[in-house]
Amino acid sequence: MTRAWVLHPEIRSDPDRRTPKPALDEAVALARALPQLEVVGADVVPLRTVDAGKLFGKGKIAELHDTLKEAEVELVLVDGPVSPVQQRNLEKTWGVKLLDRTGLILEIFSDRAATREGVLQVEMAALNYQRTRLVRAWTHLERQRGGLGFVGGPGETQIEADRRAIDEQLVRLRRQLDKVVKTRALHRAARAKVPYPIVALVGYTNAGKSTLFNRLTGAEVMVKDMLFATLDPTMRSLVLPDGPEVILSDTVGFISDLPTELVAAFRATLEEVLAADIVLHVRDISHAETEEQAHDVREILTSLGVDKDTRTFEVWNKLDLLAPDTAEAMRQRAERDADVIAISAITGEGLEGLQTAVAEALQGAVRVAEISLDFSQGRKRAWLFEQDVVEHETQTETGFDLVVRWSARQEAQFQAL
Structure with missing residues (x-):
């Protein structure tokens, strides 16, 4: 097990900064999603401004150095972007490995991807990430290979060679991915011949989509209280009571500040949402930032190009985690809105009403x-x-x-x- 410490920089000059405590909790949950990590500590670090070379100020770096040394930390996870220069300087000062938010999410995705396409997409996203982090790790320009510079130009610097190697690997991966995508397109075309409507589950990661999916279909999709438990798309048929048979699709969980490379990488699982007749937006209604999470999900759906006319229901999940009076208030709010259904995927409350609402929406369509x-x-x-x-x-x-x-x-x- 690698001993890890999580830091959430709260940059006070950033108008879009998130509430620090829930943001730190989410970052810790991300770290715990990797089985090989043991999170031994976590801190919010308030910052007036970002230091271009070391991210944090001298005093805070010295203070954290002592804390990390005492806790025998081997890996520091920074919940936010860290430039290559900042990363190298902090690693040298603290004597640890360091990952930023994008690097951590890439590690999780790499650990979880199961399908051939998922693996290829993660590899491509990781290479693109590495490519942007190729900086001059050495202080002089003499490190070259490919000649002395007398013939055919000045030779090739190590960085250029590394970048070229990454570009060649990306080309190779794209070719492999194109073949996989063509195969998936054939499968999708075959599925289109089946006259079953598609109902897609979407939502913030850990909102309970897979629990709901399993409860409705009797499937055994991996369910754990961890972020990104589901990565690859899972589909099952479901016969609605007194209604049509549908294809239910469970998708990757969304997250705020998801690296753009990975939104593209998991287009496979999200394409089912684009083809869906009905979208069920599953929300963890017990979460302190449920509104902010819902906003992030809606923004990603819009950026994917999901048709605004696609019928969407908000499924307020985890009623069982609310205090009785709060849960009752949520039920009453849901009853007043035809597009909201309050449920508990764990206890089964509200699932009959959810299926009836979907069946009626499909029959009407x-x-x-x-x-x-x-x-x-x-x-x-x-x-x-x-x-x-x-x-x-x-x-x-x-x-x-x-x-x-x-x-x-x-x-x-x-x-x-």
Whole structure:
């Protein structure tokens, strides 16, 4: 086990700074998500300004040096961005390894990715991160290779060589990833032929999505009280009571300040959200920063390009963790809003109402239409039967008159044929 210490710099000049205590708690939870780390301490470090060379001021660095030495700390985790120069200077001063928030999240993702695509995406994100951190670790420019400089230019510095090696590896990974993505596109096309609506679970990490997923589907997706317990997309069919059969999709948990490389990296799991007929935004209603977390989730959904017209329900989870009077107040608030359902995935409270709401929303999204096709449109007719949406068909002199029952998504797919 590696002994780790977590620091959350509270930069007072930053108008977007988060409330320090919950931010530190989240950073500690991130650290504990790596099984090989033992978190032996954590501090909020108030800062008026950021020191360009060492992040913290001299006094604070000296104070932390003594604290870290006494606790026999081997790794310091800084909950925020740390420049390569700051990292190198702090590591040298404190005699420890140091990771910033992005580096830590990359470590967690690398530890958890299970699918081939997930592994490739994490590797690419890690390489992009390393590439930005190639700085002149040596103080002179003499370290070169590739000639003495007399012929063909001045040779190649070590940094340029390292950067070129990373770029070559990125090209190789992209080629592999393209193959995986093509395979997934084929799987998605096959799935599109199944006339089941997609219901996607989204939410802040550790909001209880996987617990809810397991409770509804009887699956055994990994559930732990840790951040990023679920990374790769998981899908199961679910028959709603008195309603249609749906595909339920569990997705990666969102987090504030998620490295942009990783939002792109896990597009695979988030693509299911883009294709969803209904989005269930699962919230940990017992969390002190539930509103801020919900805001972060909405911002990420918008940045992904999720259609604003996609029906979305807010699922207020973890009622069982609230005091009885607070839980009752939440139930009453949810009852007044058709787009909010209060539940406990642990006790099962509210799950029947949730399934009923989803079924009613889907039934409302299905409508009956009449279509006329001529004999030359055999492909379109075959597609309608594949989708199992044809209620009635009559042959005419020029083709077929059909009565179909379909969703807006299926109609759009038909028009695109």
